[in-house]
Amino acid sequence: xxxxxxxxxxxxxxxxxxxxxxxxxxxxxxxxxxxxxxxxxxxxxxxxxxxxxxxxxxxxxxxxxxxxxxxxxxxxxxxxxxxxxxxxxxxxxxxxxxxxxxxxxxxxxxxxxxxxxxxxxxxxxxxxxxxxxxxxxxxxxxxxxxxxxxxxxxxxxxxxxxxxxxxxxxxxxxxxxxxxxxxxxxxxxxxxxxxxxxxxxxxxxxxxxxxxxxxxxxxxxxxxxxxxxxxxxxxxxxxxxxxxxxxxxxxxxxxxxxxxxxxxxxxxxxxxxxxxxxxxxxxxxxxxxxxxxxxxxxxxxxxxxxxxxxxxxxxxxxxxxxxxxxxxxxxxxxxxxxxxxxxxxxxxxxxxxxxxxxxxxxxxxx
Numbered sequence: 526x527x528x529x530x531x532x533x534x535x536x537x538x539x540x541x542x543x544x545x546x547x548x549x550x551x552x553x554x555x556x557x558x559x560x561x562x563x564x565x566x567x568x569x570x571x572x573x574x575x576x577x578x579x580x581x582x583x584x585x586x587x588x589x590x591x592x593x594x595x596x597x598x599x600x601x602x603x604x605x606x607x608x609x610x611x612x613x614x615x616x617x618x619x620x621x622x623x624x625x626x627x628x629x630x631x632x633x634x635x636x637x638x639x640x641x642x643x644x645x646x647x648x649x650x651x652x653x654x655x656x657x658x659x660x661x662x663x664x665x666x667x668x669x670x671x672x673x674x675x676x677x678x679x680x681x682x683x684x685x686x687x688x689x690x691x692x693x694x695x696x697x698x699x700x701x702x703x704x705x706x707x708x709x710x711x712x713x714x715x716x717x718x719x720x721x722x723x724x725x726x727x728x729x730x731x732x733x734x735x736x737x738x739x740x741x742x743x744x745x746x747x748x749x750x751x752x753x754x755x756x757x758x759x760x761x762x763x764x765x766x767x768x769x770x771x772x773x774x775x776x777x778x779x780x781x782x783x784x785x786x787x788x789x790x791x792x793x794x795x796x797x798x799x800x801x802x803x804x805x806x807x808x809x810x811x812x813x814x815x816x817x818x819x820x821x822x823x824x825x826x827x828x829x830x831x832x833x834x835x836x837x838x839x840x841x842x843x844x845x846x847x848x849x850x851x852x853x854x855x856x857x858x859x860x861x862x863x864x865x866x867x868x869x870x871x872x873x874x875x876x877x878x879x880x881x882x883x884x885x886x887x888x889x890x891x
Contacts, residue, residue: 558617561594562673565661566604566638567627572597575604576662577616580673591673593665601641619647622677624654624694625713627661628727628734636701636732643694650695653680656727656734658714667715676721680711683723687747687755690726701732704863705851709746712737728845736843738836745836748797748829749848754778760828762806762821769807773825776801776885784857785877791854792875795833799882812884822884830880837876844871 561577568574575596594616596607609616624642626635642648657664668675683689690696692710700708707730714724726738726746738746744758755775762771778799785792803812803821812818840846844867851871855861 559612559614560617560620562621563623563625563665563676564618564621564642565625565627565657565665566630566635567660567662568630568633569597572599573601573604573630574660574662575601575608576665577608577618578665578668578673578676591669591671593669595662601638617647618642619645621648621652622674623680624652625661625664625676626654626656628656628658629660631656631727631729631734634732635729635734639694639697639732648694650693650698652694653677653692653711654694654697655680655692655711655713658712658724658737664713664715664721667719667721676713679721679723683711687753688743689723690747690750690752700847703852705846705853705855705861705866706849707731707846709738709847726847728840728843728847730843730845735845736839741832742836742839745829745833746847748775748778748780748799749795749833749837751778751780751782751797754780754799757804760825762810762824764810764817764820767807767809769810771806771810771821772804773829774801774804775799782853784853786857790873790875791870792877793850793853794877794879796879797881799829799880800885801882802885818884822882825882825884826880829882830878833878833880834876841872841874844868846871850874 559579561579563578565576565578566573567576575598577594579592579594580590594608594611596604596611598604598607605616605618621642624639626638639654665676680689680692684692689711690709697708697710700706707728709726709728711723712725712727713721716722725740725743727734728736728738741758744756747756748754754777757772757774759770760773762769778797778801780798781796783794783796785794803825806812806821810817810821812821840848846867851863851866854866854870
């Protein structure tokens with residue numbers, strides 16, 4: 526085939542493919558569908574309740590308007606169908622950024638909903654998962670004045686600051702199907718000012734919410750987990766009859782966990798090195814004096830170790846293992862049985878901690 530004929534054939538084929546694509550009813554443009562960024566699921570009296578959050582660009586040309594749709598049903602399909610019947614365009618969840626569960630539903634189990642959503646081939650493994658302290662629908666209604674992506678951006682911001690472990694679907698499924706570890710995902714709540722905030726972590730056993738961690742416990746959980754150790758937390762400080770609070774900022778840290786096997790019960794040894802600074806401390810505390818700096822360091826050492834052990838015992842008492850203690854023991858055991866470990870051994874695990882805090886600097890005024 527000579528040059529002109531080949532060129533004509535290629536051009537004709539390209540036009541034909543373009544026309545075919547345009548006439549394909551399965552190809553939908555963004556203007557033809559509603560794409561929610563958040564799907565909230567709650568337990569109702571006799572049915573499940575779903576709430577979606579999306580931006581409707583047909584109402585305001587420039588920035589769009591945040592819109593909420595609610596549906597009820599016995600399963601995910603009927604919930605989405607009821608939402609679809611209220612919308613002027615088909616509702617497609619393939620680009621979902623956040624799957625949010627109300628606390629009551631999370632306590633019953635979320636595996637069915639996660640697996641159902643995952644069956645959509647367009648749902649990405651980077652979709653976030655979270656739990657709402659109140660009904661997820663009520664929390665989403667508090668977001669009406671913000672963009673539909675506001676909550677997702679809030680989670681991303683806290684994750685990038687290393688305040689949260691990776692909260693996406695890939696990480697959730699890894700912990701869910703893996704042996705010797707449990708899930709911990711963000712816990713959202715509405716504060717006293719009516720603003721949505723992250724109040725800590727929701728900890729699961731299999732697919733059921735068992736307990737929650739507040740913000741300080743989440744900070745300690747990060748230290749014990751040992752991945753990218755940074756963050757702020759408030760601690761008490763005292764000197765004779767004077768008492769106050771100080772903000773301890775961890776700038777860098779290392780944590781090495783070791784399983785020590787003995788004849789009675791296993792022991793987990795944590796070796797933790799933290800470097801940081803103290804900010805917002807009482808005016809009567811003068812960190813230019815070595816004696817007061819040493820006093821503060823000693824108090825921080827004692828409080829961090831005490832609070833870490835308190836958190837470890839809380840997790841073991843609830844038989845949840847978001848730190849992967851079981852996985853650590855499994856790696857050093859020949860005949861490790863997950864059910865046997867968590868029912869009979871894990872609640873009695875002993876914890877030992879070697880902690881050293883180095884205060885590298887104070888504020889510029891010092």
